Amino acid sequence: MDMRHVISLLLENESGALSRVSGLFSARGYNIESLTVAPTEDASLSRMTIVTRGSDETVEQITKQLNKLVDVVKVVDISEAAHIERELMMIKVRATGKEREEMKRMADIFRGHIVDVSESSYVIELTGTQDKLDSFVAAIDASLVLETVRSGVCGLGRGDRVLKI
């Protein structure tokens, strides 16, 4: 059974480290639903969150193969236990006439913020789980969407579970 997994890793913040990870996924035929990466509070380390899908055997191989990369310091499948996931979306929508008010209301319902306003459009910033962002997109009139950008999922374990070296 293919299950969704959220894998977090710490890796050396060096040029080429990202391509080692993405190259591994394409070379071994693993799928990536999303991948996010940025430096951590320790500038020598980057933290990456990968959302993937696969059987237990495949995901076990993925974590082992990631661990084998010399630039990778630590790997954890955070979806094995309680964890938090968030994704950021910015969506530019047409907002004219009566739609302008309606769009503002929808943003409020989803606890979004309007971060850019023009005569005919809004940019709404929305944070949440993948599902929540999907629901927002489904809830508004598709013909009003001008463009969207999503960050991909980032996540961490709840409580005492800490990914640190």
Add this chain to the structure above:
Amino acid sequence: MVLTGAEIVIRCLQEEKVDYLFGYPGGSVLYIYDELSKQDKIRHVLVRHEQAAVHAADGYARSTEKVGVALVTSGPGVTNAVTGIATAYMDSIPVVIISGQVPSAVIGQDAFQEVDTVGITRPCVKHNFLVKNAADIASTIKKAFYLAKTGRPGPVVVDIPKDVSAQKCEYDGYPKTIAMRSYNPTVKGHQGQIRKALGLLLEARRPMIYIGGGVVLADAAEKLTKLARLLGFPVTNTLMGLGGFPGTDRLNLGMLGMHGTFEANMSMHYCDVLLAVGTRFDDRVIGSPEHFAQEPRKIIHIDIDPSSISKRVRVDVPIVGNLADVLDDMLKMLESSGDRSDPAALEPWWKQIEEWRGRQCLNYKFSEEVVKPQHVVETLWKVTQGDAFVASDVGQHQMWAAQYYKFDKPRRWVNSGGLGTMGFGLPAAMGIQLAHPGAPVAVITGEGSIQMCIQELSTCKQYRLPIKVLSLNNGYLGMVRQWQEFFHGNRYSESYMSSLPNFAKLAEAYGHVGIHVDKPGDVEGAIREAFARKNELVFLDFQVDPTENVFPMVQGGKGLTEMILSAEDL
């Protein structure tokens, strides 16, 4: 002291006790070559193609316990080397490749002889580096050697831009140690798991030990042999594992897999406890994993690489660690507890194995008219008393070498098992011969493979390497022809080679001795003559039976027990 990057490179290689450097000069490595000429500790071997430089370094590494080193220039130097790098990667061979790169300022501008070396080699190296400052050269080379030889070994590329090798910087000696927070291979096996494994082994009624190239690479052959003999269990080895357990020992059932023996494949399938050591259950070894899973058995798997465990076959007792350490722990536990397997309980299993062995699956029909390729390998084994270093190319001859040359010692059999690189044999033999001057070194090849790196006959002349080349010339790309005969309705699409050169004369043109053999009665005499010519390379061109096939054979995707034992089974 202040040194240039190139001077630092040479110093570091000297510190690593590199005695041979296989390479080919070019624009981006001129500073390094200049420094090379000013010293005499490292001897450079000028190959005729960069692929051969890496294969030679690889052969050097496989036949010793050391790291092989190659030096190539940017662009085509690197792309030519890639086949060699991928070959070493697939077989986990410790090799360090130093490559020149175009000057830093023009990287990314499609400069002359520029390729993205780090990008091109990334999927076929254990790790690679682009050095941006001369001050980083020493620590990078230290890391490269450390990564290449520790954990699961593999090739490491160090790419150095031309300006970095010219740049001056302070050099305060080669680092004594290196620590990497992201790389700490496990050495010691889990004691509880080892105990559990021993429990299973001692309870086994139909045990089997299955060993791979890891046993050779970890220098664990002696300990493995001791353990197998102590337990009295049958042993089979993969193509890469030949020599990891003595080939002439009665416990040895021979190689398993696609061209494995009947007894090895049957025992592998029907055993109740399998001890897998330094091996990876690959497709050529166990055939179809689904078919393999049909028989219940407990599997113990010892390997340095966690990702090799439960990759293709589910394992019951995984043990991650250095094989020599884990086997040592096993032996110590057995010694201190005094526990032994019960020979009487194993008797029915051995009886069954002997029955399988009685099929004598490696028998072939000797001929008085035409030279049989198997006979050539058997004769080589006889003449060299089983003690030669044998490098092989890829194809039918490789399988016959693996089946008929009984290797009693590790690191004597050198072949491209994982990648299956034609052209590997001759350059690998150069590395072996340089590492073992005076030792008998043979290359078993075919007329197809040898032509993929035949230019190295010139290198052999330059460095006076008295290699014995045994070419099993059947006029066909034999393994391709065999598959076409079996699975493609005898349509021999492009597997026949016409216009072959006169190999004996070609060898002579390179300054060597060439002998053509087409009569079975002349085989032994020719091989004896070749080895009697101690200081000369002798090229033996055996005109062998073009219709001979490799048996037994398990067709790709089939189960291990579904063997074709002879032409009658087709």
